[in-house]
Amino acid sequence: MERQSFAKRFIFPALIVLIVAAGAWIGYHLAWRLDNRSLHDTLAQVFGILLFASVAFGPLVVYPIAYRRGASGIERVLACLVTPFAWATKDFFRMLAAFTVGESLYFYLNPLNIWLILLLTAEMAFLELVMRRGRVRRGEDVRAFSVPVFLVGVLAIGLVFALYAWGRGENVFSYYLVVYRMIFGAGAGL
Amino acid sequence: MSENNNNNPFHTDITRRDMLKVMGATAAAGLTGLSIPGTSNAAPPGQPNIIFILSDNVRYDCMGVTGHPFIQTPALDRLAGEGLLFENAFNTTSLCSPSRASFLTGAYARSHGVLNNSTPWTESMPFFLENLSESGYDTAFIGKFHLPGEGLPELPYLNEYVSFTIKEHQGQYFNCPLVVNGKEEPSNTPYLITELTDRALSYLDRDRDDPFCLYLSYKTAHFPFLPPKDLAGMYADEIPPIPGEVDPWLGKADGNVFEGTMVGSIENLYRRYCEAIAGMDREIDRVLAYLDEAGLADNTIVIYASDNGYMWGEHRLIGINWHYEESIKLQFIVRCPWLVPDAGGTRSQMVLNVDLAPTLLDLAGVNIPDHVQGTSFLPILSGADAPGRDAWFYEYYKYFPEDVPNIIGVRTKTHKYVEFEGRRKPELYDLVSDPKENNNLYNTSEGEALTGELVDLMHSLMAELDA
Numbered sequence: 236m237e238r239q240s241f242a243k244r245f246i247f248p249a250l251i252v253l254i255v256a257a258g259a260w261i262g263y264h265l266a267w268r269l270d271n272r273s274l275h276d277t278l279a280q281v282f283g284i285l286l287f288a289s290v291a292f293g294p295l296v297v298y299p300i301a302y303r304r305g306a307s308g309i310e311r312v313l314a315c316l317v318t319p320f321a322w323a324t325k326d327f328f329r330m331l332a333a334f335t336v337g338e339s340l341y342f343y344l345n346p347l348n349i350w351l352i353l354l355l356t357a358e359m360a361f362l363e364l365v366m367r368r369g370r371v372r373r374g375e376d377v378r379a380f381s382v383p384v385f386l387v388g389v390l391a392i393g394l395v396f397a398l399y400a401w402g403r404g405e406n407v408f409s410y411y412l413v414v415y416r417m418i419f420g421a422g423a424g425l
Numbered sequence: 426m427s428e429n430n431n432n433n434p435f436h437t438d439i440t441r442r443d444m445l446k447v448m449g450a451t452a453a454a455g456l457t458g459l460s461i462p463g464t465s466n467a468a469p470p471g472q473p474n475i476i477f478i479l480s481d482n483v484r485y486d487c488m489g490v491t492g493h494p495f496i497q498t499p500a501l502d503r504l505a506g507e508g509l510l511f512e513n514a515f516n517t518t519s520l521c522s523p524s525r526a527s528f529l530t531g532a533y534a535r536s537h538g539v540l541n542n543s544t545p546w547t548e549s550m551p552f553f554l555e556n557l558s559e560s561g562y563d564t565a566f567i568g569k570f571h572l573p574g575e576g577l578p579e580l581p582y583l584n585e586y587v588s589f590t591i592k593e594h595q596g597q598y599f600n601c602p603l604v605v606n607g608k609e610e611p612s613n614t615p616y617l618i619t620e621l622t623d624r625a626l627s628y629l630d631r632d633r634d635d636p637f638c639l640y641l642s643y644k645t646a647h648f649p650f651l652p653p654k655d656l657a658g659m660y661a662d663e664i665p666p667i668p669g670e671v672d673p674w675l676g677k678a679d680g681n682v683f684e685g686t687m688v689g690s691i692e693n694l695y696r697r698y699c700e701a702i703a704g705m706d707r708e709i710d711r712v713l714a715y716l717d718e719a720g721l722a723d724n725t726i727v728i729y730a731s732d733n734g735y736m737w738g739e740h741r742l743i744g745i746n747w748h749y750e751e752s753i754k755l756q757f758i759v760r761c762p763w764l765v766p767d768a769g770g771t772r773s774q775m776v777l778n779v780d781l782a783p784t785l786l787d788l789a790g791v792n793i794p795d796h797v798q799g800t801s802f803l804p805i806l807s808g809a810d811a812p813g814r815d816a817w818f819y820e821y822y823k824y825f826p827e828d829v830p831n832i833i834g835v836r837t838k839t840h841k842y843v844e845f846e847g848r849r850k851p852e853l854y855d856l857v858s859d860p861k862e863n864n865n866l867y868n869t870s871e872g873e874a875l876t877g878e879l880v881d882l883m884h885s886l887m888a889e890l891d892a
Contacts, residue, residue, distance in 0.1 A: 266672070276672060279674060330826070332848065345826060402597070416543055
């Protein structure tokens, strides 16, 4: 496939989803201020779905576009992570209101972000296999199925379910707090 | 006794010394077998039995007796009908471990040292159970302890000590491994709340010559608020009284992400929360039934309270941690047949979690230690017109990963003022005209007239605690 410019193969696909996510975030946080309850509910639902889909399923848009425009593997992965990283960074700044820079950085590693990374990994693995199959159908000389890619996808999606099934997520959260205390202590801030 | 000027929300002439004088007289009446006029029972001879039941994150309004639209709590309703419902009971720090330590010690978080759910309990002061034990009580702690630290502290004065350490001392609703008198044991019953009640009844059923004090601490209704299996779905068709600012994605937004609302709808989670409370109520009914059958109801004070409230979308927030009424207001019911002349009534005086310890010690005729910062509410049990506090200090210490900064504040009968560490501006609410705290009066003309005095009052109360 022709390798297009960096702007076309990386920035453009990443920005599509990022702009949708940002707009949905703003729309969601404004919707509840409407006096009309029905309108509030409808808009909140629409923007909520758009926001969730952008953050959690953005690769479904970003990855194929980047792939077809000749982005390398690393570039495809990083482009898919732009919106989730922005989402996590939004939380970093939210945590800064009460916690130190170090603690707020540690928030990047919270279990919900870990689940998100695992989900995104599974999506990218699946999309890699789909895009390869498409290239094979177009007559390109490329292996459609990659065992490592497949295993990464299966492992990632398996961990998403397994870690939640393990105590409805409470166990993972508990360990996250144990490590927090090892690094920062009780964090009461006195 | 100093006169109370009800028109001035900042009047605090009622001193702790005044309260001690009144409660001493009340306790003396109880211990000498005199009954309070109008009560149905004579005071028990000697020291009365004590049962304190503590629930977890149960909102003030989630009881039948408080007018909830569908929740059924016949045991709590019965307790209120035979005792008193306190309409203004609060925690002094809206977080599990600090609030629980305040119940046990009678002191504020800044004094007992458990500032949040991570600050270890360092045994800086005794629990009231120890004081009771020293005065001859047979004491038991059964249930959720949840004071941070490695394992459970040794409490050698307890005659029965059943708790759990799994999941940061939170336990789990089903098949929760227990620590029974220092030894790990599997639970006998799948549902934790039933298991704890079984063990509580077993403890109560022992032959003994001494009065007993049972501290029964349920996990209900902490996340994941799981009801017993036979009650799951009992409220599936009910419409939860969720506030208007809630939308389907609120539980997954911003600071709500770690409140257990990432999966499922808020409405369904609220229903499950209510089902869990109904399950706990059924267990409380077993305790009350046992007291009836054993002939102990007339000489046992039963106090029921929650450690926190819970926000289900008010101010776009889920959970506890914040200073709003839904988070700090507690369920609080007292049944004491020999002291309460108007069973089935209510009390509007403000009581706090730090008041439990001095009240029980007062009831037992035990000297109240110097570290106790609460006030006995025995006089309030005996009379609806008994004086109560005009104001109290509130504090909160940040707890990762909740994005709530350190807070100090003051609540009077009519107003609440809080300050935050960091950039968030203070909040001031007129709780009479704005009970939902939607209208922040800080920096308004109305607020400016009040802010100065409230700030002074807040610092005055804080200084008293630190003295």
